[in-house]
Amino acid sequence: MEMNHVLVVEDDKEIREGVEIYLKSQGYEVFQAADGIEGLEVIEKEEIHLAIVDIMMPRMDGIELVDKLRHNFETSHVPIIMLTAKQTSEDKFKAIKYGADSYITKPFSVEFLLVCIDNLL
Numbered sequence: 323m324e325m326n327h328v329l330v331v332e333d334d335k336e337i338r339e340g341v342e343i344y345l346k347s348q349g350y351e352v353f354q355a356a357d358g359i360e361g362l363e364v365i366e367k368e369e370i371h372l373a374i375v376d377i378m379m380p381r382m383d384g385i386e387l388v389d390k391l392r393h394n395f396e397t398s399h400v401p402i403i404m405l406t407a408k409q410t411s412e413d414k415f416k417a418i419k420y421g422a423d424s425y426i427t428k429p430f431s432v433e434f435l436l437v438c439i440d441n442l443l
Contacts, residue, residue, distance in 0.1 A: 326350050327351045327372075328373070329361060329370045330345075331356075332375075333376060333379040338354050341374065341405075356380075357382055358382025361375070375387055375404055377408050377413065384404060388404075392420065401443065403426060403442065404424070405435070408427070409427045424441075426438065
């Protein structure tokens, strides 16, 4: 059975590593990136089945990353979960409008994140 590859794009190292530890314990292969630019670099090198993306990051934010992924034929199908502290309806609308499949606000439950991942994969 092939392992699903998940990319976690998050500038907070503790969150990024915590999500990685949990997902690895559930049988996922996890790749990390600290911002959108690093996220794109990982996607160019690895086969990614799902991306978890923060909105507020340096260099390239999550909305721009989602927009780039959705407008690239090779990555347009990859499910994207926004994992962010931004909680307004406007933020959620913008993320979904640009192509996110799900939106989870921080603080979050890793169990809920896993349910969203499982549903999208």
